[in-house]
Amino acid sequence: MKIIIAPDSFKGSLSAVEVANAINRGVKNAYAEAETHLLPVADGGEGTMETLIAATYGEKREVVVVGPLGNEVKAAYGILGDGETCVIEMASASGLALVPEGKLAPLDATTYGAGQLIKQALDDGFSSFIIALGGSATNDGGAGMLQALGLKLLDKMGKEVGYGGGKLADIERIDTQYFDSRIKNSKFLVASDVQNPLIGLNGASHIFGPQKGATPDDVKILDENMSHWADQIATVTGVSLHDLPGAGAAGGIGGAFQAFFPAKMERGVDVVLEYVNFHGYLKNTDLVITGEGQVDYQTASGKTPLGVAQAAMSENVPSIILAGAVGKGIEILYDYGVVSVHSIVDKPMTLCESMSQAASLLEKSAEQIIRSYFYSQIKELEGGRLI
Structure with missing residues (x-):
């Protein structure tokens, strides 16, 4: 299993590098043998x-x-x-x-x-x-x-x-x-x-x-x-x-x-993807995980998750988006190779709480996504059982 982790920052909470590391921990919790490539990106804004x-x-x-x-x-x-x-x-x-x-x-x-x-x-x-x-x-x-x-x-x-x-x-x-x-x-x-x-x-x-x-x-x-x-x-x-x-x-x-x-x-985002050699990593990739703090209809205007998903779609690689908050109008993202969009918030909490806990929430969400998305591979790896 080969996974590219290419998120933007969660503004006010985590840098793109920190987001990528948290997602990677979650992936490895679910499937330690996964081949992961961390390519934190940005869309021309801060970071x-x-x-x-x-x-x-x-x-x-x-x-x-x-x-x-x-x-x-x-x-x-x-x-x-x-x-x-x-x-x-x-x-x-x-x-x-x-x-x-x-x-x-x-x-x-x-x-x-x-x-x-x-x-x-x-x-x-x-x-x-x-x-x-x-x-x-x-x-x-x-x-x-x-x-x-x-x-x-x-x-x-x-x-x-x-x-x-x-x-x-x-x-x-x-x-x-x-x-x-x-x-x-x-x-x-x-x-x-x-x-x-x-x-x-x-x-x-x-x-x-x-x-x-x-x-x-x-x-x-x-x-x-x-x-x-x-x-x-x-x-x-x-x-x-x-x-x-x-x-x-x-x-x-x-x-x-x-x-x-x-x-x-x-x-x-296209400038950044070129410099991190995103397309060079796409060959034989099974999944791309991207994300940013807020995902809604504005994401389709050219923000990081859209650019990442479009690049991945060019090689028929599906994408999943993790976000601190998910707003209206995300349906348009499904036209660009996005399989699903997930909020990392797992219970009622304030914005301040979610931002302070962003790293652990990302890790937990990434683990659950991998367990769901790669259920058959993980089951086979563990001899017919999930741990």
Whole structure:
């Protein structure tokens, strides 16, 4: 029996590596002789850098940068095992996790630190980048990131505008003269599962702004400012981000990459699956087990379990999903090779309890799944009885 274990993290509880280890313990409890391959993955959000570093035996470098609220924070970028590819998570410098509870500031939050990470990596000699966009606390259209890389965003007085999406309306001219020239000779693979445009009811501000603390009035201001920002960008680059798919990712950072970088955007989970050589492990595999903290109709939009299941289905390998919580609309997942979806919660408990017990719950659930799914093999192995 050959099983691939390829989960995402259970956010706020366990990393993808910890989830994979817990599932593996459960598999081995049921069938010690099973051949397991642990391939923790991510979808371009938080954890992508750690996953790729672990998969390629790379390393991490710390950098002090400007955080989303303008204070100094410790961030990091990863170097993959090839020694040539740099992986940067926007969340490491500009993420929600860097904002204290109750301090979200969607009009002021900046991506300046993300630009500093890119600049440091360029200074360190890297020209090949993987950029993971998820988890940002910002809605500035990537303006701060571009400023850190030398782009001048000037108001009607010729002075640089301040940080945040609330200042985008002040931009009267974009000066590209000092934009880092090394960027045009580099390559950027942008990993994201978001296809939203920059503006409008389906754009960055309306869809993701509330998650970053934006009130209805804030959303209106941010969307209007983002439209002005897109107009200014179109004037300089000829690229219209207004309705461009993916431009709204990470509060509009996706659009900044599409307009100012030699960038290629791909679904985050596909990028990670390629680097962990997922398809290389699929031959003669009997089952894939994947999962993440919440599985519902949104999972089918390109999140980790869907990407894993689709890849497995390409080789006719079935998948099972484990989740902390199972919501509505999971039926669509059955069209992508998913056999079943299971919540790991085995009795009434609070969210806090389930998160603190996630490792043991995953282990127990994985054991029961293997006992059920491979009943005949286990029975034969144990001489006609189950232990």
